[in-house]
Amino acid sequence: MKHTIKHLETNGLITEAFASELKTYQSNKPMSIFWHIRTLMYMGVTLLATGLGTVIYKNIDTIGHVTIVGIIGLLSAGCFYYCYKNAATFQPDKWASPNTWFDYILLLGVLLFLTFEGYLQYQYNIFGDRYGLATIIPAAVIFALAYRFDHLGLLSMGITLFASWLGITLTPKSLLMESTFSDVDAVQAGLILCVILLGAGYLGASKNFKKHFDFTYYNFGFHLGAIAVLVATFNFKLGWLWIFLIAPLVAGAFYYAKMNKSFYALLCAFIYSYIAVTYLIIKGCISMGADSILWAYLLLMYFIGSSIFAIQFLRRTYKQMI
Amino acid sequence: MLGYDKQRRDNYFHFLEVKRWGKLKWIDDEALDKLITALSPRYEPTNLFVSIGLFILTCIIISAGVGFASLIFIEVIDSNSGWFLSLVGALILLFVLQKFVINEKHQFGSGADEATLYSCLGFFHLTFILLFENLFDSALFISIFYFILLGVPAFIYKDRLLTAGAHLALFAVVFFLAYNIGGIMTLLIPFLLMGLSFFGFTFSEKRIVSSTDQATEQCWEVINWISIAMFYLSGNYLVVMELSKELGLADAFPFFVKILFMILTAAIPIAYIYFGLIIRNLALLNIGLIAVALSVMTVRYYHEVMPIEYALILGGAIILGIVWLALRFWKEDKLGVTAKADEDLDSGLKIESLVLDQTFGKIDSTNTFSGEGGKFGGGGASGNF
Numbered sequence: 001m002k003h004t005i006k007h008l009e010t011n012g013l014i015t016e017a018f019a020s021e022l023k024t025y026q027s028n029k030p031m032s033i034f035w036h037i038r039t040l041m042y043m044g045v046t047l048l049a050t051g052l053g054t055v056i057y058k059n060i061d062t063i064g065h066v067t068i069v070g071i072i073g074l075l076s077a078g079c080f081y082y083c084y085k086n087a088a089t090f091q092p093d094k095w096a097s098p099n100t101w102f103d104y105i106l107l108l109g110v111l112l113f114l115t116f117e118g119y120l121q122y123q124y125n126i127f128g129d130r131y132g133l134a135t136i137i138p139a140a141v142i143f144a145l146a147y148r149f150d151h152l153g154l155l156s157m158g159i160t161l162f163a164s165w166l167g168i169t170l171t172p173k174s175l176l177m178e179s180t181f182s183d184v185d186a187v188q189a190g191l192i193l194c195v196i197l198l199g200a201g202y203l204g205a206s207k208n209f210k211k212h213f214d215f216t217y218y219n220f221g222f223h224l225g226a227i228a229v230l231v232a233t234f235n236f237k238l239g240w241l242w243i244f245l246i247a248p249l250v251a252g253a254f255y256y257a258k259m260n261k262s263f264y265a266l267l268c269a270f271i272y273s274y275i276a277v278t279y280l281i282i283k284g285c286i287s288m289g290a291d292s293i294l295w296a297y298l299l300l301m302y303f304i305g306s307s308i309f310a311i312q313f314l315r316r317t318y319k320q321m322i
Numbered sequence: 323m324l325g326y327d328k329q330r331r332d333n334y335f336h337f338l339e340v341k342r343w344g345k346l347k348w349i350d351d352e353a354l355d356k357l358i359t360a361l362s363p364r365y366e367p368t369n370l371f372v373s374i375g376l377f378i379l380t381c382i383i384i385s386a387g388v389g390f391a392s393l394i395f396i397e398v399i400d401s402n403s404g405w406f407l408s409l410v411g412a413l414i415l416l417f418v419l420q421k422f423v424i425n426e427k428h429q430f431g432s433g434a435d436e437a438t439l440y441s442c443l444g445f446f447h448l449t450f451i452l453l454f455e456n457l458f459d460s461a462l463f464i465s466i467f468y469f470i471l472l473g474v475p476a477f478i479y480k481d482r483l484l485t486a487g488a489h490l491a492l493f494a495v496v497f498f499l500a501y502n503i504g505g506i507m508t509l510l511i512p513f514l515l516m517g518l519s520f521f522g523f524t525f526s527e528k529r530i531v532s533s534t535d536q537a538t539e540q541c542w543e544v545i546n547w548i549s550i551a552m553f554y555l556s557g558n559y560l561v562v563m564e565l566s567k568e569l570g571l572a573d574a575f576p577f578f579v580k581i582l583f584m585i586l587t588a589a590i591p592i593a594y595i596y597f598g599l600i601i602r603n604l605a606l607l608n609i610g611l612i613a614v615a616l617s618v619m620t621v622r623y624y625h626e627v628m629p630i631e632y633a634l635i636l637g638g639a640i641i642l643g644i645v646w647l648a649l650r651f652w653k654e655d656k657l658g659v660t661a662k663a664d665e666d667l668d669s670g671l672k673i674e675s676l677v678l679d680q681t682f683g684k685i686d687s688t689n690t691f692s693g694e695g696g697k698f699g700g701g702g703a704s705g706n707f
């Protein structure tokens with residue numbers, strides 16, 4: 001800022017008064033520890049919930065069950081009661097938290113609730129062998145809380161739990177490194193979840209009901225669908241047939257990127273489409289028995305040409321979007 | 323011309339700052355347009371995600387291009403000195419490409435310029451290693467080599483990543499120099515590194531204040547951050563003791579020196595946070611907070627004071643307690659510190675004076691500004707531009 005003020009002042013582009021006001025503002029501006037406070041709160045809540053969960057895990061057979069269930073349940077209920085008392089009435093739009101602590105107390109309540117529910121299932125088998133219920137019920141509770149208290153973090157947790165109810169582990173590591181989509185059923189489940197999430201995002205946005213949740217839904221849905229399609233393409237017999245399913249996803253992402261000026265969506269759509277097209281070309285070469293040096297030249301030329309085209313495309317789209 | 327065009331680069335940063343003012347409504351749209359027009363010529367900024375895409379794509383082009391050339395010249399590469407000529411050829415071509423990207427395509431911080439620059443350095447690195455393979459047996463030589471390899475382009479291009487690499491290489495130079503001298507110098511390594519860090523910190527603090535352009539200032543900030551982090555790590559008990567074991571000096575430090583490192587491990591993070599808040603230095607505060615976590619880990623590495631679950635609960639409770647106290651203390655702004663978000667502070671600024679000087683038109687001849695400067699003559703008397 002100081003260099004800009006100096007440059008503009010020296011070149012007579014701003015008045016001395018304005019420059020002086022900016023300089024005074026800059027030198028008097030207090031240092032913000034806003035994000036430090038929030039990071040520490042998040043760490044504190046996570047450590048506390050993890051510690052309590054570990055206590056239960058390690059002492060599950062030694063401490064009185066009622067004591068543990070009581071303490072965890074009471075703490076969780078206390079957190080929810082605090083949120084209920086302090087939250088404004090439900091609004092379909094975005095609303096600001098009543099205070100700095102609110103979001104983190106809600107998060108702590110949910111983490112403790114999950115420990116509480118897991119403990120009840122382990123110790124008292126409250127859902128019996130219907131393990132799906134043990135996942136879908138907390139997912140439903142968390143979704144309800146996310147909408148009631150307008151919490152994007154809880155929405156992500158709810159989506160993750162909902163996915164695990166469908167048998168899909170939704171973490172970047174599991175999606176990219178492990179065989180989450182090892183068979184056709186898993187890929188189909190992934191695609192169904194993708195459609196549900198994209199649909200939920202679209203519905204919310206079009207009905208103006210928690211419109212700001214749409215990015216979270218789209219983000220999960222798009223990556224899940226695209227990775228499911230790519231894994232199916234790479235691993236299954238006649239897998240290349242799957243790849244065409246990526247076209248509507250990518251088209252949707254490009255549309256979203258243009259409409260919302262989202263460069264993140266643009267980059268993601270571009271990466272998935274580049275992988276898909278490149279895979280089809282290489283697969284095509286291999287299927288044509290392309291093992292001569294000529295094909296190597298052609299493929300390298302493809303990489304150079306496609307990258308140059310892609311750079312031009314990205315830059316052009318960027319200029320159109322800004 | 324080596325490196326970037328200074329005027330374009332400076333205007334790039336001014337442009338970003340002026341755009342921020344416009345976003346915060348410190349200046350109105352008309353004033354913003356005039357200022358943007360005046361800030362020419364400049365490199366055009368690119369969004370982070372687009373930069374990532376351009377970086378990846380440029381790397382693909384370079385890799386495929388090198389592969390393509392390797393296939394064409396495979397026989398030359400296989401001949402006696404052919405590999406050297408090929409590498410030098412590739413290096414020259416990459417350098418030309420890099421100049422083309424910067425000078426003709428006017429790329430700065432777009433990903434494409436960084437990809438070509440790092441590729442150039444990579445090829446230079448490879449050429450040097452293959453030419454002087456036997457020299458790379460010495461850790462000291464390797465450190466000096468990296469210091470020069472990264473430091474020279476860091477100075478020319480004002481690149482933060484290269485600056486960080488060069489600064490870390492400098493620490494390695496001092497480390498291996500002292501280690502090679504041996505004897506008492508080996509035991510003095512932590513103190514030498516702390517001394518270098520302290521010098522780096524104080525020097526960079528002065529340079530940040532006196533720097534005349536944003537790119538240089540950012541590089542000095544990187545040096546500042548690394549110096550602060552290295553000062554802590556050089557005095558951290560775990561780092562010093564484990565490195566001593568690696569170097570075969572497990573019991574070389576006298577007891578009181580070990581105590582000193584324990585004190586440093588505990589005291590430095592607290593000092594960082596304290597001074598970070600007192601002198602309003604974000605680097606000290608941020609690294610101080612991370613250092614607290616590292617110090618706790620250091621203690622737990624040697625002494626398991628309590629089971630992990632209770633440590634987590636206690637840690638969580640202490641952190642939340644500190645946050646509660648901090649929020650109470652900073653209910654109102656104190657000591658030049660606030661718990662409010664930066665955006666809220668910026669949007670609270672009320673600019674009542676005028677943006678553009680009535681002499682705006684006069685600078686038309688010296689600047690590349692092509693707008694109708696005269697229109698602003700006397701502007702601002704209304705108080706709202």
